Amino acid sequence: MKINEKLLERMVEEALSETPVPPRREKRLEEAYVVQSKKFDVKTDSLSEKSRAAHQELLDGYVKALNEVSAQLDTADREGANPNNSAFRNLKIDEAHNLNAAFLHGLFFDNVGSPSSRVTVDSLAYMRLARDWGDFNKWQKDFIACGMSARNGWVVTCYSTFLKRYINVVVDLHCLNVPFGCIPIIVVDCWEHTYYADYLKDRKSYIYAMMRELNWSKIEERVEKAERIAKVVMS
Amino acid sequence: MKINEKLLERMVEEALSETPVPPRREKRLEEAYVVQSKKFDVKTDSLSEKSRAAHQELLDGYVKALNEVSAQLDTADREGANPNNSAFRNLKIDEAHNLNAAFLHGLFFDNVGSPSSRVTVDSLAYMRLARDWGDFNKWQKDFIACGMSARNGWVVTCYSTFLKRYINVVVDLHCLNVPFGCIPIIVVDCWEHTYYADYLKDRKSYIYAMMRELNWSKIEERVEKAERIAKVVMS
């Protein structure tokens, strides 16, 4: 079947028509996604109780916003979409913002809070980080440098399906400077809301604290999946 | 093995030290990635020869820039990385910019230029787009609306490993508003450099032209891989 010529023709006609066409009622899509929030169930002395509670509320807010944006997108006017003054465009931008906010927070909560966790030299995580940065310490230094560089944002170690290797990414806010095709493995939130109540402007101590309590068994699970994805990508 | 406490301690000491520590010479990493450019070998009447030639030069420039940024990152100072005045930070931002520019252009060149290609109702591509947008025409309309919305950027249909479904993404420039965990399937460049020489400000006609010559067998290959990735994600 050829791409729908009828649809295209009708849209062109409408666009050229002098008479305004009445807006067609958009059927509500059945598949609007609904996302559930994660719980920030972290046993740690690195972040105060009040700080973690506020963070949990933040995440719940992002998930709620994401679901609202998703519902609004279902019926948003697509005919008039344009770069300058378009509710549809704005909802798509907010979708990316809240999508990353919701999922990165979930991944972050899941991979910290394990002060007794250890990385072992025979783990996949250790081997891949050592392979792609030269040695494990270089990954650490690069990760810290990326975390220090974010302009209120995130540092994420991820598998790049483009480069076919692991890379560290510096994110500003939630969705600026993000490479496509990246599967997150290690995620540390570097927004000021994460550390200001406990560390004020000492972001470096906060990042060290998070790195000391990375959950390496959770990370190993992610690397295992990433390696299976890598095999698909390279097949 | 625990995360390198020695390194962390030394860095904390240095940070607290009154005496400035001489910068340590960074060994050049062996693994700096080198990326090859794609050829824009498109048989099409939708874009003029001069327009395609200029586009090829643009892509070559992005690949060159990406490799240069990668090389510079090898030896960039990570100790002083910060959000406000840091060559390291700027290189990481440029890495994301050129990485997306290089790979999205490659994916774009590869999935257009096939005016005789047809999408069949029993293809995976058709079925997945129909499933995730309600019907195939809705995907078309959403894709067009996203393309019209980009503020000089891209429209990308991709598989979201977060939402476990296909979504359309509106990218501004090359790396703004990008969700993590997205595997690109269908890519149309909506920068003005793509269509201005041939269509001036009529972006809609350009998008229609590109959609009429999508290479559905190339897209099918990508969906097949995405489906295998989906299985890993959901396992």
Add this chain to the structure above:
Amino acid sequence: MKINEKLLERMVEEALSETPVPPRREKRLEEAYVVQSKKFDVKTDSLSEKSRAAHQELLDGYVKALNEVSAQLDTADREGANPNNSAFRNLKIDEAHNLNAAFLHGLFFDNVGSPSSRVTVDSLAYMRLARDWGDFNKWQKDFIACGMSARNGWVVTCYSTFLKRYINVVVDLHCLNVPFGCIPIIVVDCWEHTYYADYLKDRKSYIYAMMRELNWSKIEERVEKAERIAKVVMS
């Protein structure tokens, strides 16, 4: 009179109230601004007729979008404004985008297209640029470098009321990386829509062409006003 405590109290009460408060009808503001478009009436061989005509249409579109955004802002819900999912927020962002687009285009059209115009060494423009860049040629080189640096955007020489001197600014798109308190003096559009139809990717030749036909008497008028503003700022 103290800042309206009553209003603040009522807003706090509403925020804390269990019972949802019915949205109050916002009176339409009388002062919604209405902006008129400028005409791109340029006698030049540097840009083709079709290119200038398309540019004029673009500007008209921005002015239309700006007026629409302004009208929508009049009645937008301010109570629920938030950073993540808020029509009000999105309208404010679009206001900045279209405001700069409309006015920078107007300033640009007004200050090019005069191939016979000359800058004289005793003009205020010449003297101020020479003063703030060391010499006039350095301003030229800096201006060209800024134009080459924009990631689809603008190069603007302006008087900074913060720094109390003239500076060159690199703008991405229309409103990214803009310093506050800047009065534009010389404006060259570096979006691809400006030069692609005539110069393809050769932005440098386009910038040279624009610089050769800067309207220095128009620029002088702007500098004269900027100097009077400078006196106010420094008083």
Add this chain to the structure above:
Amino acid sequence: MKINEKLLERMVEEALSETPVPPRREKRLEEAYVVQSKKFDVKTDSLSEKSRAAHQELLDGYVKALNEVSAQLDTADREGANPNNSAFRNLKIDEAHNLNAAFLHGLFFDNVGSPSSRVTVDSLAYMRLARDWGDFNKWQKDFIACGMSARNGWVVTCYSTFLKRYINVVVDLHCLNVPFGCIPIIVVDCWEHTYYADYLKDRKSYIYAMMRELNWSKIEERVEKAERIAKVVMS
């Protein structure tokens, strides 16, 4: 005197030349600006001592970064400036970032911390805000809504030399979504670093607190200057 044709010709020649031209040594500019930091000398119960001390350090950091960027710009290579991989471009972006950070913080510190200050109905500030928003309360509501909308950023009431009226601006980070030609009058910092240590995620209470202690005599001074600037603009 015509714009320097010699320089342009030489640059074109160099650009076209097969033989790479040795980089010319750039003379250090004499006029590199040096900016002094402001002191956050605020008598207030709305922000804790530790929070204000951290904020002062932040501002000092921005001023230091701005001066460093300015010094680096003096000798940065302008010949190779480009949108994708250019130290010059990155310094210009950082200049805008730190310039706004430094000056907006200064303006903010100066216009809060006066809990006993009152706005009088016969002040210029009151009259202009009432004129441009319909009434003073509407300005308040709009200002609060803008503050709530910033994605880690600023709310700024400013005089727009484009629109010839006062407007509220929502800034993300320090330099995103900023209209040109705006003279700041009332500035409230809405980065999380401002309120998180004292208010956690309750930004609304923080904004109310700041509005209750706006320094209306400082604001009046700014409006008086803005009015004189308005006269120049409209002359």
